[in-house]
Amino acid sequence: MKRIKLIYIAHGRSGDKGDAANIGIIAYDNHGYEIISKYLTAETVKKHFEGICFGKVERYELPNLRALNFVLHNTLGGGGTVSLKLDAQGKTLAAALLRLELEIE
Amino acid sequence: MKEKIRIASGQGFWGDLIDAPYNQVFRGHIDYLVMDYLAEVTMSILQKQKNKNPDLGYARDIPELMKRILPECKNRNIKIITNGGGVNPISCAKAITEVAKHLDVKDLKVAVILGDDIKDRIDEIISSGCSLNNMETGESIEIVKDKILSANVYFGAFPIVEALKQNADIVITGRTTDTGLTLAPMIYEFGWNKSDYDLLAAGTVAGHILECGAQASGGNFLGDWKSVPNIYDIGFPIAEAYPNGEVVITKHENTGGKVSFETLSEQLLYEIGDPKNYITPDCIADFTSIKLEDLGNDRVRVYDVKGLPETEFYKVSCSYSDGFSSSATLTYSWPEALTKAKEADKILRKRLENLILKFDEIRTEFVGYNACHGPLAKQIDEDDINEIVLRIAVRSRDYNSVERFGKEIAPLILTGPPSVTGFAGGRPKPSEVVVYWPALIPKNLVQHQVKIFEV
Numbered sequence: 001m002k003r004i005k006l007i008y009i010a011h012g013r014s015g016d017k018g019d020a021a022n023i024g025i026i027a028y029d030n031h032g033y034e035i036i037s038k039y040l041t042a043e044t045v046k047k048h049f050e051g052i053c054f055g056k057v058e059r060y061e062l063p064n065l066r067a068l069n070f071v072l073h074n075t076l077g078g079g080g081t082v083s084l085k086l087d088a089q090g091k092t093l094a095a096a097l098l099r100l101e102l103e104i105e
Numbered sequence: 106m107k108e109k110i111r112i113a114s115g116q117g118f119w120g121d122l123i124d125a126p127y128n129q130v131f132r133g134h135i136d137y138l139v140m141d142y143l144a145e146v147t148m149s150i151l152q153k154q155k156n157k158n159p160d161l162g163y164a165r166d167i168p169e170l171m172k173r174i175l176p177e178c179k180n181r182n183i184k185i186i187t188n189g190g191g192v193n194p195i196s197c198a199k200a201i202t203e204v205a206k207h208l209d210v211k212d213l214k215v216a217v218i219l220g221d222d223i224k225d226r227i228d229e230i231i232s233s234g235c236s237l238n239n240m241e242t243g244e245s246i247e248i249v250k251d252k253i254l255s256a257n258v259y260f261g262a263f264p265i266v267e268a269l270k271q272n273a274d275i276v277i278t279g280r281t282t283d284t285g286l287t288l289a290p291m292i293y294e295f296g297w298n299k300s301d302y303d304l305l306a307a308g309t310v311a312g313h314i315l316e317c318g319a320q321a322s323g324g325n326f327l328g329d330w331k332s333v334p335n336i337y338d339i340g341f342p343i344a345e346a347y348p349n350g351e352v353v354i355t356k357h358e359n360t361g362g363k364v365s366f367e368t369l370s371e372q373l374l375y376e377i378g379d380p381k382n383y384i385t386p387d388c389i390a391d392f393t394s395i396k397l398e399d400l401g402n403d404r405v406r407v408y409d410v411k412g413l414p415e416t417e418f419y420k421v422s423c424s425y426s427d428g429f430s431s432s433a434t435l436t437y438s439w440p441e442a443l444t445k446a447k448e449a450d451k452i453l454r455k456r457l458e459n460l461i462l463k464f465d466e467i468r469t470e471f472v473g474y475n476a477c478h479g480p481l482a483k484q485i486d487e488d489d490i491n492e493i494v495l496r497i498a499v500r501s502r503d504y505n506s507v508e509r510f511g512k513e514i515a516p517l518i519l520t521g522p523p524s525v526t527g528f529a530g531g532r533p534k535p536s537e538v539v540v541y542w543p544a545l546i547p548k549n550l551v552q553h554q555v556k557i558f559e560v
Contacts (some may be wrong), residue, residue, distance in 0.1 A: 005116070006346055011327045011328035011329075011350050011367065011371065012370040012371065012374070013325070013327060013372070013374055013375050015375050016243060016260075016376065017376060018543070020543065022374075022375075022376060022377060022378065024370075024371065024373075024375065024377070025376065026328075026367070026370045026371065026373020028328075028367075042359040048481070049481075050164075050480065051479060051480040052480065052481070058378075058379075060379055060380050060381075061393070062374070062392060063392050063393070064382050064393055064394065064395055064396060064397075065373060065374070065397070065400045066370075067370060067374055068378060069374055069378075069380055075468055077466075079541075080145065080146060080539070080540065080541050081146055081430070081536075081538050081539045081540070082427070082430075082431065082500070082538055082540055084430060084466055084468035084498035084499070084500055085468065085470070086470050086472065086476045086477070086496060087476070087477050091325075092477040092478065094327055094476045095327060095439075095478075096477070096481050098327075099478070099481055100288070101542060
């Protein structure tokens, strides 16, 4: 077992879709994509965002871009102009996910 | 048929760099300038402006921009396509024709796309069997019907194509998909058909890349962001499109920014859901089919995109008014900046409670500590914190409660914890909470019209 911080193997971008946020995570190379496609699961992401994401997390694979897309429901405090959050559009959530340390074999 | 066309993104949202479209026109060769001005909330803001003055309700930056670029665009036959017509594309077109007359630009055709605005047709649409219920929550529109501020159908590329076929130099639309603005010139120039789903998907993907302006060419880039050269002079993206659906994304030479596999892949993932089903009025694009080839020198080839047939529905975006919100900030300095800010928050909440005000939500964030990443923020030693911005926001359907909240902030300076500053902007005012209501409508219930204004 070793631990690897996501920020060293991937980058990404996040944004809003109503009260849901989406986070696209892109590996810098094929090896990085092998790691994220194996270890960066919807459950891992849901657990990481405990206290931020209050809905389900959907996960999609885009191997053509070495990328994963996560949709985090019930995350932005109502979204749009309803949300009282400073980051009402989830712009900084991709960076927040890059804090994650993956445990890999 | 042209061998290729160059479509330039001039604006990623209303409020983007004023000089971006000017630079796209003047710093290199382009055939089309496309500009996205509309976000979900923008339509309701424009509707309010139109309610106050029937000549407003469109992006007022447009006539100002035309003063700078219209003669050049006419001379070089650069066509302009924008959804900045908002809820009043006719007034926008008229303002442009005024500019043209003033600058002595002749033989100009400005086309307007109408029919997307269904605000005054809601009862008729419901009675014809379309519920307009919230497509995400399933709620009935009856609960918000009387509070609706704006209601618009998202048109796709084909109404714009119709306008281009009538030799329009400029096409002004209301609510059109951002992707449709870029796809339309490809359909028009290369003679693509409604059933060429792979080609329509290829143009849609190009549109998705262009729709947020420089977010595709090195802006807001979370990869190696420090490697983006001369970002102060960032070049907005350009799609070089070919008849077979291949597109090369690039930017003008001698501009800053970066077009690479990394910058484009970030933009391709921006605000998407299921990547296999990117639904537009024109087609369904499969983002898992997209291939990118980084050609170097800020050129990336986008190819092999696959598409599926369009759905039978248009998306409708309604907005309605639902209460008020307000936010305020105060800044606390070392020592114990975070403790002071937390104490001030407690004091304020106790005072609001004693005033028996009604709030749906009170939210506190400590900017400099946890406002962005909440519980994921790293714990830090209080002594290492130089300063903290306390940010408190409230929301309520009761206007008076929100207004009174605004009056309780400044007093904290003299009646709360010490070393506090940063309250110079006056009392925060309540602002209207506008809620977005997405729905679907069968395509046969909506007809678009193309109207041409000539100079």
